Amino acid sequence: MTQDTLTKGQSITFRKTMSVAEQGFFTGISGNLGGLYVDRRQAQSQGLADMAVFELAAGALFTTALSRLAGPGWRISAISFRFSRALVLGETVAATATLETVGDTLAFVLSGTVGDDTVIEGEASMASVSADV
Secondary structure, eight states: OOGGGOOTTOEEEEEEEOOHHHHHHHHHHHOOOOHHHHOHHHHHHTTOSSOBOOHHHHHHHHHHHHHHHHOTTEEEEEEEEEESSOOBTTOEEEEEEEEEEESSEEEEEEEEEETTEEEEEEEEEEEEGGGGO
């Protein structure tokens, strides 16, 4: 999309069920071997139904929504998340990005849900790639 076609209030949602495969890939990328994320018994001993999903892996779902909404001429310049609870493998996360401000940068409100529960809130801004050159 171009800046001329972007309007406040536009949103897009990307959904994904978090699986053992994503967990394995993210472990390899991050090197994080924290027990809640890689040891099912340890996660269950802490009261979780299964291993916890890496928060940044769940947060990465928003990058898909952001890039699909803004288009190829934009890159993430800032992003933040707040998680109200641990997410566990097998849950489907719906990551929604809603455009709040259109200008030299784009500002978004982020909301992640599992079923009817909001479990992630955040903000993101995107900058034009052409401004980087």
